[in-house]
Amino acid sequence: MLAQLLTEGKNFIGEVALGNNFSLRHREDSNVDESKLKLYQYPEAAREIARYDEKGNYRPLKTAPDLRRSWLLQLRNVEEMALALDFFYPAALSLYGAWLQKKLEITSLRETLDRQTGMYRVTQKLSDNQSQLLINKTCHEGCLRKIFWPVTADQETTTFFQDEQTIPLLCREACNLLVAEARKIVKQEK
Numbered sequence: 001m002l003a004q005l006l007t008e009g010k011n012f013i014g015e016v017a018l019g020n021n022f023s024l025r026h027r028e029d030s031n032v033d034e035s036k037l038k039l040y041q042y043p044e045a046a047r048e049i050a051r052y053d054e055k056g057n058y059r060p061l062k063t064a065p066d067l068r069r070s071w072l073l074q075l076r077n078v079e080e081m082a083l084a085l086d087f088f089y090p091a092a093l094s095l096y097g098a099w100l101q102k103k104l105e106i107t108s109l110r111e112t113l114d115r116q117t118g119m120y121r122v123t124q125k126l127s128d129n130q131s132q133l134l135i136n137k138t139c140h141e142g143c144l145r146k147i148f149w150p151v152t153a154d155q156e157t158t159t160f161f162q163d164e165q166t167i168p169l170l171c172r173e174a175c176n177l178l179v180a181e182a183r184k185i186v187k188q189e190k
Contacts, residue, residue, distance in 0.1 A: 001097050002085070003078045005167055013167040014089050014144045015067040022081055024073040024088075037072040043080045045073060046087035061177060062089055063144045063169055095170045099148075107173035108153040109135075116179060123182040128152075130185050138181050145171035 011018050017027045024046070029037060040049070053059055053066040067088070075081050085093060098104040109131055113123045126134070131151045139147055146168045150156065 002082045002093060006078070009165055010167045011165045012163070013085060013092060014063060014169050015065065016085065016088055018081065022075040022077055024075070024081060024084055025071065026067060026069040029069050029072075032070075034072055037070055040071060040073045041075070043073070043075060043084035043087065045071075046084040049073075050088050061143060061175075064142055065144055089169055092167070092169050095172060096167055099170055104148065104170065104172060106149045108149055108155070109151045109174050109178075111153060112149075112174045112179065113182065120179055120183055122186050123179055125186050125189075126182045130182075130189075134178065134181055134185060138178050139171070143171070145169045147171045149173050 006018060006020060012027055015027050017025050017030045019025070025032075025037060040046075049071050050062055050067060051059060052068065053064075054068045059066060073084055075084060082093060095104060113126060116123050128151055135147070135151075139145070148170055149172060
């Protein structure tokens with residue numbers, strides 16, 4: 001699938017630029033001379049590159065917009081590229097492939113919150129207004145994924161992508177970080 005996407009001119013995914021010569025680098029380093037970038041030649045290096053931000057802080061969310069710069073992954077083939085991308089953005093290519101095949105299953109925020117138990121059961125009390133504020137703060141500002149899930153199951157989802165050169169990072173349901181933030185908000189209201 002990745003080979004086809006490259007042929008179609010998809011040169012970016014998240015903060016990663018994809019080279020037709022089987023190379024990956026930070027999008028912001030697209031025009032930086034290769035000699036100024038730290039060279040890696042195996043896909044597993046992406047795991048280490050993605051682990052910490054520029055300041056050395058752990059990145060718990062791989063799709064946060066804080067991927068460190070100044071590296072170059074020069075790989076041998078498109079299979080190694082796909083593996084490295086899976087370390088940068090787990091399941092991103094699979095989710096996009098499912099969307100292309102019209103098989104992407106989504107779960108509304110209400111469905112996600114309704115299945116919470118224990119200390120997270122309280123998130124079921126999150127109002128729609130609180131949900132929107134939470135989504136704006138947590139998702140739109142702190143994550144590169146394109147939200148596909150609605151707040152409630154009866155709402156429509158959007159499928160508009162702005163950049164034809166970018167493989168979108170799709171979000172099919174609210175993550176555990178959002179649920180944890182939802183708990184904080186509801187607990188503050190008490």
